Amino acid sequence: MPRMWLLFWPAVAFVVGSGIALLFRAALLRALRGWFGASPGITAFLAGIRLPSILWCFVLGFFVAIDMVELPRRLAVPLRTILEAAIIVSITVTAASVLSSLAAAASERRAITVGVTGLFRTAVRGVVLSIGLLVLLDSLGIQITPLLTALGVGGLAVALALQDTLSNLFAGVHLLADRPIRVGDYVRIADTIEGYVVDVGWRSTRVRMLANNVVIVPNKKVAESIITNYDMPERRMSLVLPVSVGYGSDPDRVEAVLTDVAVTAAREVPGLLAEPGPMARLIPGFGAYALEFTLIYHVASFVDQYFVQHELRKRILRRLRDEGIEIPVPVRAIELRDGSAAPGAGATGGAGTR
Numbered sequence: 001m002p003r004m005w006l007l008f009w010p011a012v013a014f015v016v017g018s019g020i021a022l023l024f025r026a027a028l029l030r031a032l033r034g035w036f037g038a039s040p041g042i043t044a045f046l047a048g049i050r051l052p053s054i055l056w057c058f059v060l061g062f063f064v065a066i067d068m069v070e071l072p073r074r075l076a077v078p079l080r081t082i083l084e085a086a087i088i089v090s091i092t093v094t095a096a097s098v099l100s101s102l103a104a105a106a107s108e109r110r111a112i113t114v115g116v117t118g119l120f121r122t123a124v125r126g127v128v129l130s131i132g133l134l135v136l137l138d139s140l141g142i143q144i145t146p147l148l149t150a151l152g153v154g155g156l157a158v159a160l161a162l163q164d165t166l167s168n169l170f171a172g173v174h175l176l177a178d179r180p181i182r183v184g185d186y187v188r189i190a191d192t193i194e195g196y197v198v199d200v201g202w203r204s205t206r207v208r209m210l211a212n213n214v215v216i217v218p219n220k221k222v223a224e225s226i227i228t229n230y231d232m233p234e235r236r237m238s239l240v241l242p243v244s245v246g247y248g249s250d251p252d253r254v255e256a257v258l259t260d261v262a263v264t265a266a267r268e269v270p271g272l273l274a275e276p277g278p279m280a281r282l283i284p285g286f287g288a289y290a291l292e293f294t295l296i297y298h299v300a301s302f303v304d305q306y307f308v309q310h311e312l313r314k315r316i317l318r319r320l321r322d323e324g325i326e327i328p329v330p331v332r333a334i335e336l337r338d339g340s341a342a343p344g345a346g347a348t349g350g351a352g353t354r
Contacts, residue, residue, distance in 0.1 A: 018061030092132025246326030271304025
């Protein structure tokens, strides 16, 4: 009975300490939600600490209870060490998850200049977990210096065995640092792969093509290829549309008609920009059978060009017909000769058909 009575106050201290910590946790979470609202960053932070913070409250209650009772040293020291290790592990895992989520949320708000990719988030988690592991080992009384030396020797052997994997890893780091492509950009890689960048991972880059297929390209190949990024320095791009008219047409009138069609379409066709304004030029100029004009216009993004070209061609064709401007068509004449005629007869009196 006396022993049970000795455990009464530690149990009370555990319940009271844990209860106060839980009340403080609830008030703090509510205050953070009220101060910052429902922003992506605070939402990710609160989601990351919701469960671990409950563990911290109970660990705090255990610490208070241990201080209320005098345990033998052979029990008190290991118990405190276990509780400290639990706190370090929970804080480390929580920090890794929260920081990677905050980085993604900051990238969506353009608060940071680096596009968040799978490699970037993995690097953030890896750095935090490594620091937490070193702190945990130090709290357990394990010497870190010999361990780092052994890891250095072992790392050299691993590097020699995984040369291809490491080349892709460092190529991914290069892509992340140099930023020739970013997540969401429309790019062309090696003249064969064209689409939106979905992710730059630790080994490969994923590109979603217009056919909704994902092409996975090793980072090393991406880094060594010629890349065309249609979203840099901005998504707006200039395009040209060739238009041929007859030699009997008035060049000034054709220029005015093409410009008017494009300006009117810019107010009605999605993706066609009114600024910079469209313009028509007699370039390349004098063709074999027609005057060759070029209509220059701008679209909001690379994929907008397809619908814009479709609409412009229809409107230009209707307008040229309404204006009576000839659209020349090349005509090829085929001459048929009688093969049974005597040699040389075709040159003097052979029958010809056109």
